[in-house]
Amino acid sequence: MNNLILLPVLIPFIIGTVLILFSKKHTIQRVISAITMTAMLALAIYIAIFVFQNGITTLELGNWQAPFGIVLVADMFATMMVVLASIVGFVCLFFAFQTISPEREKFYFYPFYFFLLAGVNGSFLTGDLFNLFVFFEVMLIASYILIVHGGTKYQLRESLKYVIINVFASILFIVGIAYLYAVTGTLNMAQIAERVALLDQTGVLNVIAILFLLVFGMKGALFPLYFWLPRSYYGPPAAIAALFGGLLTKVGIYAIIRMFTLIFTHDPSFTHYIIVTLAGLTMIFGVLGAYHNLTSSEFSLITSLVRSAIW
Numbered sequence: 001m002n003n004l005i006l007l008p009v010l011i012p013f014i015i016g017t018v019l020i021l022f023s024k025k026h027t028i029q030r031v032i033s034a035i036t037m038t039a040m041l042a043l044a045i046y047i048a049i050f051v052f053q054n055g056i057t058t059l060e061l062g063n064w065q066a067p068f069g070i071v072l073v074a075d076m077f078a079t080m081m082v083v084l085a086s087i088v089g090f091v092c093l094f095f096a097f098q099t100i101s102p103e104r105e106k107f108y109f110y111p112f113y114f115f116l117l118a119g120v121n122g123s124f125l126t127g128d129l130f131n132l133f134v135f136f137e138v139m140l141i142a143s144y145i146l147i148v149h150g151g152t153k154y155q156l157r158e159s160l161k162y163v164i165i166n167v168f169a170s171i172l173f174i175v176g177i178a179y180l181y182a183v184t185g186t187l188n189m190a191q192i193a194e195r196v197a198l199l200d201q202t203g204v205l206n207v208i209a210i211l212f213l214l215v216f217g218m219k220g221a222l223f224p225l226y227f228w229l230p231r232s233y234y235g236p237p238a239a240i241a242a243l244f245g246g247l248l249t250k251v252g253i254y255a256i257i258r259m260f261t262l263i264f265t266h267d268p269s270f271t272h273y274i275i276v277t278l279a280g281l282t283m284i285f286g287v288l289g290a291y292h293n294l295t296s297s298e299f300s301l302i303t304s305l306v307r308s309a310i311w
Contacts, residue, residue: 023106205267
């Protein structure tokens with residue numbers, strides 16, 4: 001049964017590879033994609049039910065025990081995120097069937113769609129910090145292709161910021177991993193948490209914690225690191241923008257929650273206060289940004305709805 005938690009990563013990777021062979025046959029791609037996405041959603045729900053009934057499930061790949069091997073860990077938080085990712089992927093895929101033109105489908109839309117889902121699910125299920133970086137990169141490389149899909153001038157111009165900021169964040173990510181390994185001597189998340197609890201080097205850990213917060217804040221578009229997001233998401237087709245809005249930044253937020261509830265719990269009065277402050281400012285400026293971009297008719301509609309709700 002433990003092997004099942006590998007399937008949300010393995011299935012989209014294999015299907016994405018297979019779909020490359022049918023890049024010019026959009027009908028076959030649609031059929032394979034629809035069947036696969038439906039199966040992935042059903043599988044994600046089944047795994048979530050199993051974890052709810054039986055507790056945390058782990059899989060040591062290649063029978064290499066932690067912390068030497070790659071470990072996948074399915075707890076309720078991770079499996080629920082996989083379920084939500086599968087729902088978003090399912091809905092966006094069928095929306096893409098109605099909105100993506102056959103010309104764009106021929107340029108490997110469906111393969112990179114599934115490669116992105118493989119990276120997202122792997123990020124949720126990994127129990128190893130370095131493999132979190134690997135799955136992040138799988139997700140991001142697929143997103144680099146999808147965000148310029150169609151190759152319009154506006155897409156290429158605005159997506160440049162998205163690519164640059166994420167490449168810079170990835171560099172900081174690997175630097176943070178190196179620092180954390182130097183302090184703890186391991187990259188297994190559970191073992192890192194155990195060793196951090198025994199360390200007295202609060203200052204060093206705070207520096208590393210802020211470095212990871214900066215990395216995931218960039219990827220999750222927290223204030224003030226969100227400047228790249230609005231125009232970048234406006235350029236690609238609606239189905240891709242919906243997929244990005246529903247998944248990519250959420251992986252960054254998931255990583256923040258996971259890191260700062262499992263590993264960086266040594267000085268919550270410092271680290272968690274910063275997170276709460278950034279979260280509040282992100283909500284405020286997000287609302288102001290949405291308000292600034294409302295048309296007069298949209299504003300009138302929202303105002304009338306609020307008045308109706310009050311009265």
